[in-house]
Amino acid sequence: MTVTRQKSITKPPTVKPTLKKKRVVSPEVMEKGRIGLEKWRKAKAAAKLKGGKALQLWEIAEKLKKELKNTSPLQAIRNFCLQCVETRDDITNCTSYKCPIYIYRPYQESNET
Numbered sequence: 001m002t003v004t005r006q007k008s009i010t011k012p013p014t015v016k017p018t019l020k021k022k023r024v025v026s027p028e029v030m031e032k033g034r035i036g037l038e039k040w041r042k043a044k045a046a047a048k049l050k051g052g053k054a055l056q057l058w059e060i061a062e063k064l065k066k067e068l069k070n071t072s073p074l075q076a077i078r079n080f081c082l083q084c085v086e087t088r089d090d091i092t093n094c095t096s097y098k099c100p101i102y103i104y105r106p107y108q109e110s111n112e113t
Contacts, residue, residue, distance in 0.1 A: 078106050 047058035071079070080101060081091045092107040099105075 074106065077101055077104050081105050 044058065047055045068076075078091075081094070084096070084099075085091055085094065088107055091105055092109065094102065094105055096102060
């Protein structure tokens, strides 16, 4: 006589959803944000009052600020070099030793042999 075991069917454990913790921002940070937003709104309102060209210049400046926030240090150095010279080869062959970022310039040839 053989005994067979029946597999017991178990339910998967139920996972209780965890509540997200509410993010708490300190009053000092909130105040800085409020002041910054207020300055930004005043600058925009002043540009709108001047109208036309002043508003366009303000929008261009804001767009540039936003782009610069997303720029890595390496990209900033590359952009700095490209303002001085025209191509990647010119950066590689740069001889401006007095440049403050000369040693950090991209596309340097390796000195290791």
